[in-house]
Amino acid sequence: MGVKLRILGGGGEVGRAAYLVEDSGEKFLLDYGVNFDEEDHPQFPGHVRPVELSGVAVTHAHLDHIGAAPLLYITGRPRIYMTPPTLDMGKILIMDFLKLNAYYIDYEAEELAAMSSRAKLLHYGEEAEAGDYSLILTSAGHILGSSIVYLTTPSGHRIAYTGDINTIQTWTLNRAELWPMKLDTLIIESTYGSTKHPPRHLVEKKLIDSIDEVVSSGGTVLIPAFSVGRSQEIICLIQAELPHVDVYLDGMSRDITSLYLKYEEFLRDPGIFRKAVENTYFIRGWQDRRRAWRKPGVIVSSAGMLKGGPSVYYLKKIAGEPRNAVFLVSYQAVNSPGHILLEYGGLEEFGIERLKARLQWFDLSSHAGKDGLLDIALHYKHTLKNIVIVHGEPDAIEYLKKLIVENIGDDVNIYTPLNGEEITLED
Ligand SMILES: [Zn+2]
Ligand SMILES: [Zn+2]
Incomplete structure (x- = not known):
């Protein structure tokens, strides 16, 4: 058995984040975003059957994390978890996305409204249940309302998914808050996995x-x-x-x-x-x-x-x-x-x-650089069994993998999956 993680998007690419967790026959979706191809046409993540979902968590309002989520409301009504600012800003960004790309998008404002009506709004640190899953969101320091998702599966496997994360304090936001927890699996972004931001x-x-x-x-x-x-x-x-x-x-x-x-x-x-x-x-x-x-x-x-x-x-x-x-x-x-x-x-x-x-x-990134990303892995290293590196260009992903192996050793499984791949997570 074991817990499975299927990469529906965001594997070896920046954006289109979409990761499906499956445990004991129950499925939970982490983000459902879009990307744009060279002609600026939207690209959607792999298909998922909404009726099979115990829940969906959206980390933040950027389209590459939320832009495909209304698709789930064409044939289903899964409960969707996010912070209040993520829903409000997400609605503005999705309406703008619809206005500019209606021809390429299978959902309409009606599905967006259905999604809003199924939203369970969470504040940081508040615990919620979704079927036999439980989850907590904490601040990711990236944009207003952005979250790290801490998910415990039906069999008790503990996963953290960073979404897009920033580990330094900025004018508007506090740095990401790493929840004290014995983690089994870390799903980490790597947009700047090979970059050292200047101070x-x-x-x-x-x-x-x-x-x-x-x-x-x-x-x-x-x-x-x-x-x-x-x-x-x-x-x-x-x-x-x-x-x-x-x-x-x-x-x-x-x-x-x-x-x-x-x-x-x-x-x-x-x-x-x-x-x-x-x-x-x-x-x-x-x-x-x-x-x-x-x-x-x-x-x-x-x-x-x-x-x-x-x-x-x-x-x-x-x-x-x-x-x-x-x-x-x-x-x-x-x-x-x-x-x-x-x-x-x-x-x-x-x-x-x-x-x-x-x-x-000027380099004023809202994503952690390589050292900040490494610090997240180090924070949980005593219990971590799996690290899944996503949301990065292939070079950045490989660089971050090397950096983590050098600092943590190879006791931990490190995965760098592409879209469509499925991983069985070690318990
Ligand atoms: Zn992103
Ligand atoms: Zn973002």
């Missing part, structure tokens, strides 16, 4: 100094940022270090920021966040937008990789002036406009032959 305070100082230089010489800084997480970090940082600088917020970040306020009990320091929001101008329409870039200040706007959103409008407006600047603070996927801009210094698709404004990239 956060040094990156932030460099960003602040650069903003200060540009704004004091009368320039405008555009910071294209992911609407969930990164935008909120940036407004807090600027408020703390450069409170006299005008900050404008545009795009979907505005709605998400309101949700950050609504769920302030999930923030590290609600006071800091409230103050940052009070000192930020929310762009309400074209009149505001046309005014914002003409004055010295900072514009924080989605999309983080310059794939659409108001950041494209601002980029075109400020690109031709050397006193302005574009500071990229998000991950830039290969072939995304942001990546092309960094590579070639121009962007023909937006009519920018050569960017005259200053351009810089």
